[in-house]
Amino acid sequence: MPSAVVIGSGFGGIASALRLKSLGLDVHLVERLASIGGRAQFFEHHQYKHDAGPTVITAPFLFDELFALFGEQRSDAIEFRELSPWYRFIYPDGDHFDYGGSIEHTLDQIKRICPQDCAGYQALVDHSKAIYQVGFEQLADQPFHHFSSMLKQIPRLASLRCDRSVWDVVNKYLTHDKLKQAFSIQPLLVGGSPFDTTSIYGLIHYLERAYGIHFAMGGTGALVKALENLMLRQGVSIQTNATVSEIIFSKRRACGVKLATGEQIAADYVVFNGDPMHMYRNMIADPLLPMQTRLKRDTSKLSMGLYVLFFGTDRQYQDVAHHTIWLGKRYKELLDDIFHRQILADDFSLYIHRPTATDASFAPAGHDSFYVLAPVPHQGANINWQQQEPQLRERIVHALDATLLPNLKQHIQAPFAMTPDDFASDYLSHLGAGFSIAPLFRQSAWFRFHNKAEGFENLFLTGAGTHPGAGMPGVISSAKVVARLVQDAMEKKAA
Ligand SMILES: Cc1cc2nc3c(=O)[nH]c(=O)nc-3n(C[C@H](O)[C@H](O)[C@H](O)COP(=O)(O)OP(=O)(O)OC[C@H]3O[C@@H](n4cnc5c(N)ncnc54)[C@H](O)[C@@H]3O)c2cc1C
Structure with a gap:
C-alpha cells in the first residue's frame, strides 16, 4: 500500500489526510502542537471555552x-446551526446593520440606511454570483501548477475584471459609506485589505447568500474532534507534539520527513499543510x-x-449577536496603517465572537464567552508585543465598555491574548502572519504557491498559502486539488 505523510493538521491537512485515505493510501498525520486543528485550536480557560480561530462556516457541503x-x-457527527443575523455591523455613530437571512430582509435593512442602494445591492449580488460560478465552482478545486492552466482561465478572469479590488467592485454598485464598508470587509477573513484583495474574493458574498452562515454546535473545536474521530475510524495515524524539521529527498x-527529535518517517508522498513561506525557508535546502x-x-x-483577546464575563450580554463587526471611525486609513505603513494605530476595528x-x-x-479580534501588522513591523499587548488590551476593553459591552471593565473574567508572536511560535507562520500570503491578484491561482511543489515529483502543498487560498472553504478545496494530483502521480507510476 503506498504511504503518505501529511505535515500539519489544519483543515487543509485533515481534509488531505482523509482524501488520501479514501484513495487507499496508508496515511500518517504529524502535528507539532499538542492537539490537531491548526488555527482552529480549542481553549478551555478557567470556566470558559473558546475557539481560537475560525468560527464562521460558509460552505457546509465541503465538510459533508x-x-x-x-x-x-x-x-450524525456534528450539528451545524444556521445563524440569524449572519453578522451585525456596529458603526461609530451607534447605528447598526443586520446582515443575513433572505434577500428581502437585507434589502429592508439597506432601505433603512440608503434606499437608493437597493438596486445596486441586487446588481452586486449578481456580480458576486458570476464570480462564484467561475472562481469557486470551476477553479477552486483545479490544479494551477502549469502556466497553461492559468492561460486558459485568463479570458474568464479578465471578463469578470478580477484584477480590480473587492473595494473597487463594491464602490461601483453602492454609494453609502456604511454599506460599502459592510459589503467590502470580507477579505479580512482571508487576510487581505479590501482595497488590495482581488475581486475574485467577492465570491464570498454569494457563498454566504447561497448557503447561509453556520455555527458548529460545540464550536469549531467540536468539528475538529468529529473529523479526528473520522480519521481514527478510517485508520489514519495521528502523531501530535512532533515538529517536522526537514523533508528528506x-x-x-x-x-x-525528519522530526526535530531526529526520528525519520518514510513515505511515498509528502503533503505539507503549514506555511509555504516557512517550508521553503527552513525545511528544504536552498x-x-x-x-x-x-x-x-x-x-x-x-x-x-x-491580535485575539479571549475572555469571559460574569454576566450575559443578551443583545450582542453571535458575530459582530464593530467598526472604528477610520476605514481605508486604518487598513493602510495595518497593511502598508505597518504601524500599530491607537484605534481599531474589531470582530467580536459571542458563541454563547x-x-x-x-x-x-x-x-x-467572547473573543475579540483586531487586524494588526505582522511581525515585519517590529512591534514589541510584550510591551504593546497590555496597552492594546486596555484600549479595546475601554472602547467596548463604552459601547457594545457596558461595564465590561467590572465583568471581564480570565482574559488572555494571542499576538503575531504566538502565530509565529505556535503555527510556524512566517512573520506571524494570520493567513500566510495575502490574497492579491498577483498571488492567486498560478501565482500562488503551487499545490505540487515545482521541481519535485511527489511533494504537495495544501492550506492557506496555496491555491485557492485561506479560509476553511479555500483550504478544504486545496485538499481536493492535492488528492487529484496524488492520484495522477500514482497512476503515472503504475503505468
Ligand atoms: C482568528 C482567526 C479567525 C478566522 N476566522 C475564520 C472564519 O470564521 N471562517 C473561515 O472560513 N476562516 C477563518 N479563518 C481562516 C482559517 O482559519 C484558516 O485559513 C484555515 O483554518 C487555515 O487552515 P490550514 O489548512 O492552512 O492550516 P493551519 O490552520 O494553518 O494549520 C497548519 C498546522 O500545521 C502545523 N505545522 C506547521 N509546520 C509544521 C511542521 N514543520 N511540523 C509539524 N506541524 C507543522 C501547525 O502547527 C498548524 O497546526 C480564521 C483564522 C484566524 C486565525
Whole structure:
C-alpha cells in the first residue's frame, strides 16, 4: 500500500489526510502542537471555552463531502446551526446593520440606511454570483501548477475584471459609506485589505447568500474532534507534539520527513499543510529549490497579523449577536496603517465572537464567552508585543465598555491574548502572519504557491498559502486539488 505523510493538521491537512485515505493510501498525520486543528485550536480557560480561530462556516457541503467519502453523514457527527443575523455591523455613530437571512430582509435593512442602494445591492449580488460560478465552482478545486492552466482561465478572469479590488467592485454598485464598508470587509477573513484583495474574493458574498452562515454546535473545536474521530475510524495515524524539521529527498523525490527529535518517517508522498513561506525557508535546502520558487518566496506579500483577546464575563450580554463587526471611525486609513505603513494605530476595528449567543456550553450559566479580534501588522513591523499587548488590551476593553459591552471593565473574567508572536511560535507562520500570503491578484491561482511543489515529483502543498487560498472553504478545496494530483502521480507510476 503506498504511504503518505501529511505535515500539519489544519483543515487543509485533515481534509488531505482523509482524501488520501479514501484513495487507499496508508496515511500518517504529524502535528507539532499538542492537539490537531491548526488555527482552529480549542481553549478551555478557567470556566470558559473558546475557539481560537475560525468560527464562521460558509460552505457546509465541503465538510459533508469529507464524511461522504466513507459513506458517513456529517450531521450524525456534528450539528451545524444556521445563524440569524449572519453578522451585525456596529458603526461609530451607534447605528447598526443586520446582515443575513433572505434577500428581502437585507434589502429592508439597506432601505433603512440608503434606499437608493437597493438596486445596486441586487446588481452586486449578481456580480458576486458570476464570480462564484467561475472562481469557486470551476477553479477552486483545479490544479494551477502549469502556466497553461492559468492561460486558459485568463479570458474568464479578465471578463469578470478580477484584477480590480473587492473595494473597487463594491464602490461601483453602492454609494453609502456604511454599506460599502459592510459589503467590502470580507477579505479580512482571508487576510487581505479590501482595497488590495482581488475581486475574485467577492465570491464570498454569494457563498454566504447561497448557503447561509453556520455555527458548529460545540464550536469549531467540536468539528475538529468529529473529523479526528473520522480519521481514527478510517485508520489514519495521528502523531501530535512532533515538529517536522526537514523533508528528506532522494534526487527529486521526497522520501520522507525528519522530526526535530531526529526520528525519520518514510513515505511515498509528502503533503505539507503549514506555511509555504516557512517550508521553503527552513525545511528544504536552498540549492534544491527552483529559481521560480525562491523568487516567489522572497517577493510574496504577507497577510496581516491578528491580535485575539479571549475572555469571559460574569454576566450575559443578551443583545450582542453571535458575530459582530464593530467598526472604528477610520476605514481605508486604518487598513493602510495595518497593511502598508505597518504601524500599530491607537484605534481599531474589531470582530467580536459571542458563541454563547448560540451555544450555552461555552460558559457557566449566566455568563458569556467572547473573543475579540483586531487586524494588526505582522511581525515585519517590529512591534514589541510584550510591551504593546497590555496597552492594546486596555484600549479595546475601554472602547467596548463604552459601547457594545457596558461595564465590561467590572465583568471581564480570565482574559488572555494571542499576538503575531504566538502565530509565529505556535503555527510556524512566517512573520506571524494570520493567513500566510495575502490574497492579491498577483498571488492567486498560478501565482500562488503551487499545490505540487515545482521541481519535485511527489511533494504537495495544501492550506492557506496555496491555491485557492485561506479560509476553511479555500483550504478544504486545496485538499481536493492535492488528492487529484496524488492520484495522477500514482497512476503515472503504475503505468
Ligand atoms: C482568528 C482567526 C479567525 C478566522 N476566522 C475564520 C472564519 O470564521 N471562517 C473561515 O472560513 N476562516 C477563518 N479563518 C481562516 C482559517 O482559519 C484558516 O485559513 C484555515 O483554518 C487555515 O487552515 P490550514 O489548512 O492552512 O492550516 P493551519 O490552520 O494553518 O494549520 C497548519 C498546522 O500545521 C502545523 N505545522 C506547521 N509546520 C509544521 C511542521 N514543520 N511540523 C509539524 N506541524 C507543522 C501547525 O502547527 C498548524 O497546526 C480564521 C483564522 C484566524 C486565525
